[in-house]
Amino acid sequence: MILRNLTEANQSNRRIVSPDGNWESTRMLLKQDNMGFSFHITTIYKGADFQMHYQNHLESVYCISGAGEIESLEDGQKHAIGPGTLYILDKHDKHILRCSEEMHLACVFNPPLNGKEVHNAEGAYELEAEVI
Template structure:
């Protein structure tokens, strides 16, 4: 059994901050945990407005708190995000995420992340990122 708290995970080096200043993500479950998916609590900062395209991963995102919207680029459709909303990028959807207030999100990735990933220039995570080395 694996048991971790968000606070402990943030303190031991599992919290990754995006270089562009749009988000931070605490990676609670990663590839080396051998569960077949990864699980993160991500904070999207108020005012963030950025494009992503997870070419190598499928993602489900559940909003815990805050408000914003996700826009699919294929058709331009906008979907409001509020607590209780889930959106699922089941077709590697190219999208824009906008945070009208700070949003806390629970995110699941398949295949699982290694832990150090940040978005590349295309808004994707690389498949072969370095594994997270957690401070003890």
């Protein structure tokens, strides 16, 4: 059994802050935990507006609090995000995430992240990032 506490994880090297200042993510479950996925609690800062394209990962995102929108760059559709919303990037969807009110999200990645990942120039996470 694995047990972790978010408050403790936030005070450790599991808390990663993006170099661009758009988000921070506490990596609660990682590849080294051998579960086949990773689980993160992520904060998107108010005013963030950035493009992502997870070419190497699939992601599910559940909004705990806050408000924003996601725009698909495939078809231009925009979808509101608020508490209780789940969005799933099941086709390596290229998208823009906009945050109008600081969002707290629960995120699951497959394959799992190693821990130190931040977005590359394409808005993706590399497969072989540094391990926490």
